[in-house]
Amino acid sequence: MSRRAGSLRRALTATVIAVVGVALATLSASAYVLYSRGQRERFDERIAEAARAAAVLVGRDGIQPSDLEADLLPTLDQSRGATSFQIWNEDGSVLARYPPHPSLLLPAPQPGPPQFETLSQPDGRARRLYRAWLGLGPMGNAASAPRRVGVAVLRETAMLEGRLERLRRILWASTIGTMFLSGILAWLFVHRSVRAVARLSTRIGAIDAYSPGQTLDVEGLPDELRPPFAKVNDLLLRIEQVLNRERQFSADVSHELRTPLAGLRTILEVSSFRERSASEHRATLQEALEVVRQLEAIVENLLALARLGAGQRSEEHREQLDLGDLVDACFRPLGEVAQRRRLQFDNWIGPAMTIVADRVKLRLITSNLLSNSVQYTSEGGSISVESEPTLGVILRVRDSGPPIPESALGKIFDPFFRADRSRAGAGEHFGIGLTLVRGLCESCGYGVTAENEPGGGVAFTITRTP
Amino acid sequence: MRLLLIEDYEPLARSLTQGLKEAGYGVDVAADGETGLALAEKAAYDIVLLDLMLPRVDGFTVLERLRAARSTVGVIILTAREELPDRIKGLDLGADDYVTKPFAFDELLARIRSVLRRRQGLSHNIIEIADLKIDTTARRVERAGHIIALSAREYALVEYLASRYGETVTRAEIVDHVYDFASSPSSNVVDVYIGYLRRKIDREGEVKLIHTHRGLGYSIGGHE
Numbered sequence: 001m002s003r004r005a006g007s008l009r010r011a012l013t014a015t016v017i018a019v020v021g022v023a024l025a026t027l028s029a030s031a032y033v034l035y036s037r038g039q040r041e042r043f044d045e046r047i048a049e050a051a052r053a054a055a056v057l058v059g060r061d062g063i064q065p066s067d068l069e070a071d072l073l074p075t076l077d078q079s080r081g082a083t084s085f086q087i088w089n090e091d092g093s094v095l096a097r098y099p100p101h102p103s104l105l106l107p108a109p110q111p112g113p114p115q116f117e118t119l120s121q122p123d124g125r126a127r128r129l130y131r132a133w134l135g136l137g138p139m140g141n142a143a144s145a146p147r148r149v150g151v152a153v154l155r156e157t158a159m160l161e162g163r164l165e166r167l168r169r170i171l172w173a174s175t176i177g178t179m180f181l182s183g184i185l186a187w188l189f190v191h192r193s194v195r196a197v198a199r200l201s202t203r204i205g206a207i208d209a210y211s212p213g214q215t216l217d218v219e220g221l222p223d224e225l226r227p228p229f230a231k232v233n234d235l236l237l238r239i240e241q242v243l244n245r246e247r248q249f250s251a252d253v254s255h256e257l258r259t260p261l262a263g264l265r266t267i268l269e270v271s272s273f274r275e276r277s278a279s280e281h282r283a284t285l286q287e288a289l290e291v292v293r294q295l296e297a298i299v300e301n302l303l304a305l306a307r308l309g310a311g312q313r314s315e316e317h318r319e320q321l322d323l324g325d326l327v328d329a330c331f332r333p334l335g336e337v338a339q340r341r342r343l344q345f346d347n348w349i350g351p352a353m354t355i356v357a358d359r360v361k362l363r364l365i366t367s368n369l370l371s372n373s374v375q376y377t378s379e380g381g382s383i384s385v386e387s388e389p390t391l392g393v394i395l396r397v398r399d400s401g402p403p404i405p406e407s408a409l410g411k412i413f414d415p416f417f418r419a420d421r422s423r424a425g426a427g428e429h430f431g432i433g434l435t436l437v438r439g440l441c442e443s444c445g446y447g448v449t450a451e452n453e454p455g456g457g458v459a460f461t462i463t464r465t466p
Numbered sequence: 467m468r469l470l471l472i473e474d475y476e477p478l479a480r481s482l483t484q485g486l487k488e489a490g491y492g493v494d495v496a497a498d499g500e501t502g503l504a505l506a507e508k509a510a511y512d513i514v515l516l517d518l519m520l521p522r523v524d525g526f527t528v529l530e531r532l533r534a535a536r537s538t539v540g541v542i543i544l545t546a547r548e549e550l551p552d553r554i555k556g557l558d559l560g561a562d563d564y565v566t567k568p569f570a571f572d573e574l575l576a577r578i579r580s581v582l583r584r585r586q587g588l589s590h591n592i593i594e595i596a597d598l599k600i601d602t603t604a605r606r607v608e609r610a611g612h613i614i615a616l617s618a619r620e621y622a623l624v625e626y627l628a629s630r631y632g633e634t635v636t637r638a639e640i641v642d643h644v645y646d647f648a649s650s651p652s653s654n655v656v657d658v659y660i661g662y663l664r665r666k667i668d669r670e671g672e673v674k675l676i677h678t679h680r681g682l683g684y685s686i687g688g689h690e
Contacts, residue, residue, distance in 0.1 A: 251549075258546035262567030263478035269571035270485030291477045337476075 009190045016186035021179045028171035036164050043160050044116050047130040051085070051114075051151040055134035058087055058095060058149050088150035095149060106152040109133055119154070126157045193222045200229060213240025252416040256298055256432070264291045293333065297371070301436050304364055305415075308439040316358050316444075323395070324349035326359075327385050330366040334374045343374060344382040353387055355394065361440045365448075366395065368433040369460050373399035376458075394446065395462040403452040412450055413438040442466070467512040467582060467626060468492035468643045472502035472528065473544065474520050478567075482515070485571055490605060490622045491578075492646035499523025503531055510642040511539050512585070513578055516561070518545040518552070526559060533560040540581040544569070579603065586629050593628045595687040598667065598675055600628050607667070614666050619644070623659050624667070627676070627686040636683040660684055 086097040086106040097106075106129070109115065114132030121127060131152045200216055207214065215233045218226045271284040327347050331338075338345055355362075366385075373383045381400035387393060404412060415435040434450075437460075441448040447463040469486055473479040474497045486493045494509070496502035498521040506514060506528075514532070518525035529541055541563075543556045548566040556564050562581045565574060579591060579602055591603040599608040605621055607614045616624065622644045627635060637656045645651055660676065668674045677685050 255546050258548075258567045259475050259478065262546070262569060263475055263481065265568045266478055266485065266571055267481040270481045270488070273485055273488055273571070287477055287481065294477075 009187060009194055012190045013183050013187045017179050017183040020182040021175065024175040024178055028175050032164075032168060032171055035167065039160055039164065043128065043155075043157065044130070047116075047128060047153050047155055048114065048132070050083075051130050051132060051153045052134060054085060054087060054096075054151055054153070055136055055149050058136065083153065083155045085151065085153045087152075090148050090150075092150075106154055107131070109150045109152060118157075126161060127154050128157050129154045193225065196220045196222075197225060204232070207236070210243065211240065212236045212243070249415060253302060253432075256416070257295065260291050260294050260298070264288055264295070267291065290336075297367075298432075301364075301368065301432050305432055305436045305439060308436070308443060317360070318356050318358055320354050320356055321359055321362065322351075323353045323355050323387055324351055326363060327366055327370075327395075330363060331370050333367075334370055338374050338383070341374075341377075341379045343377055343380070346382070346384040348384060348386040353389070355389075357394075358444060361444055365437050365440050365446075365462060366397075368437045369395070369397040369462075372433055372460070373397055373401065373458075376401035378402070392464040393461055394464055396459055398453065398457055398459045400457040403456070404450060404458055406452070409450055409452070413448070467578075467622065467629075468494075468509065468646060469578070470494050470496065470502065470505055470509075470511040470514045470539075472496045472499065472514065472520060472525070473517045474498055475517075482571075482574075487646075488618065489575055490618045490625070492622070492644055492649070494646045494648070497521070499525065499528045502528055505647075506532060506537065506539065507535075509647070510639070512643060513540040513542060513581055515542050515544050515574075515578075518543060518547055518556070526555065529556070529559045529561060538585075540585050542574075542577060542581060544574075576603075582629070593625075593631070595628060595631055596673060596675060598628075598686075600625060609667060609672070616663075616666060619659060620663055620666070624663055624686070627684060630685075631687050632685065634679045634682050634685045639683070 084098055084106065086108075087095040088108055089095050092108065109131035111133065114130065117129050117131075119127045119129050129152065131150070133148050133150050136147050136149060200218075200221070203216055213236055215236070216229055218229045218233070221229060267284060267288050271281065276284070324347060327349055331345060331347070335345075370383070370385075377383055377399045378401065383397065383399045386396050386398075388396070413434045415432050438448055441462060445466065447466040449461050449463070451459050451461070453459050467490075469491045471479060471482055471486070471493055473482065473495065476497070479495050479497065483493045483495050494505055494511075496505050500522040502514070502516070502520070503523065505511075516525045516528060520528070523531075525543065525545065529543070532539065532541065541561045543561045543564045544567065545552070545556075545564075546567045553564050562584070563577050565577060583589070583591065583602070591601060593600040593602065597610045601607075602625060605625075607616055607621065607624060623640065626640065626643050640656050641651060660678075664676050668676055675686055679685060
């Protein structure tokens with residue numbers, strides 16, 4: 001089963017969206033992680049700073065909790081209630097607390113390094129807790145020994161979270177928006193290319209099957225799509241050429257049939273022009289029959305040619321043949337015409353000469369060569385046939401007809417080729433005879449040549465090798 | 467009327483010749499363009515029936531040479547080539563008509579008559595001289611309403627004389643236009659046929675239409 005490629009437009013658009021989406025999401029996620037980490041660190045730093053400031057304040061002797069609150073709060077946060085803190089003496093007694101009556105009691109710091117933790121509390125608001133034992137340092141009363149206080153600061157993270165939430169939204173929106181936009185752009189871009197293809201397909205659909213030889217305009221097509229359409233142009237042109245050849249062939253064929261048909265019609269019409277005697281009728285019928293035989297020969301040749309042309313491997317029936325008999329048999333139907341035109345016919349092939357060949361094909365080859373010679377040999381001329389198997393010559397037909405112009409020698413085997421008015425023309429009622437000879441020779445593996453003989457006349461030679 | 471048929475396809479040439487002769491025309495045949503041109507020079511044909519694809523000299527060239535030699539003979543091209551450019555070329559080269567093969571023999575006869583008529587400046591097929599009526603289509607001659615039975619040769623003779631109504635026609639001209647080479651008569655055969663014609667056309671008590679111009683020839687109509 002072949003896989004369907006599906007829609008190019010959809011596939012490309014989806015790919016672009018996916019790639020843009022993945023890239024932007026990764027980028028946004030990394031940026032967000034870095035940014036939020038930094039923000040959280042700064043947040044923690046500020047809590048720790050506030051705690052240190054508180055410790056410093058506490059270090060001042062004689063400070064009252066209410067003053068402490070007033071001094072400390074601005075450094076902590078402007079939003080009252082968002083922050084609470086508690087300060088312990090070394091002995092664990094509470095030195096100060098804010099707000100004075102908190103809804104929750106802050107746990108005292110553990111010994112050791114400062115600790116940060118995130119508290120998720122029943123009211124659903126996230127808070128950050130900082131706990132540490134801080135030295136008060138040798139400030140204030142220099143005489144007094146350094147002392148330590150425990151500080152716990154709890155601060156709501158709503159603002160930070162809000163900011164981060166906004167950032168997340170912006171990143172999401174920009175990622176999705178960019179994906180959407182790039183999808184549209186990709187779609188439009190592909191659409192443009194595909195539309196050019198669609199236009200071409202409309203053009204192709206509108207091509208007249210009988211004259212396809214027009215070129216499709218590949219301008220406006222993406223580079224990748226040009227070669228296939230250039231090939232289509234090529235193909236159309238070749239089809240047109242073949243069609244033209246076929247058309248010409250049909251015209252030539254109908255042409256070929258017209259002259260004998262005209263003869264037949266005139267024979268019959270003239271015969272019925274007035275009352276005739278029985279012997280006159282007999283003569284007319286004889287004449288008509290002669291024309292019918294010519295028509296048959298033309299049709300037989302056409303059919304044989306069509307079979308060759310269609311590449312049908314017609315079966316070879318190779319058998320032992322008496323060459324001399326075959327030549328005589330082929331000449332017999334031409335005898336009457338030859339006699340009327342006082343042509344001398346000599347068959348020089350010896351009585352014992354045999355050949356292994358396809359009878360039907362060799363008969364057609366010989367008949368056509370002889371008929372060609374009978375046609376072109378002037379009245380009183382001569383035709384002879386010989387065979388030289390030792391030289392690889394199966395058959396040579398010589399006639400005393402006018403020479404074929406040198407330039408036309410290679411072309412006389414083309415269908416309906418008219419060598420020269422002197423040798424071809426309307427007299428050529430077997431315009432495909434020589435074409436058929438060549439085709440048959442090719443199918444048998446023989447060669448065929450036409451030459452003007454030094455002493456005048458023309459020789460057609462069938463050789464064993466092409 | 468005398469025709470030259472230049473056609474190389476033997477069966478057609480043979481049957482056409484027979485048919486045309488039976489239709490009362492003198493017919494000579496050439497099987498190639500060269501012979502055709504030679505014949506056309508030798509005799510005064512009324513019409514040349516010309517095939518196009520001919521050995522030696524093709525039909526177009528024959529036509530060209532005929533017209534180049536100022537020949538005004540009527541030319542009907544008779545060909546298997548039916549393509550428009552060929553028709554146009556043929557007519558432009560000076561052919562009077564173009565008939566494609568295969569054709570109906572009756573139509574060819576009608577076209578021959580049509581070309582002859584035009585050459586004689588007539589617009590229809592009936593020539594009337596006094597009370598003599600010659601229908602060239604039916605090949606029928608009437609005098610004062612009575613049909614006169616004529617042989618093919620006699621008809622050809624009266625038609626030729628009538629086509630040159632009022633003019634004196636020489637015996638040689640009659641031989642040229644009424645006979646062909648195959649049946650070329652001595653000039654006294656012309657006199658014999660004129661005699662036959664006279665007996666049938668100018669009967670006793672009727673105005674004489676066929677006149678003898680001593681030492682010159684004959685005429686129909688006009689004056690003695």
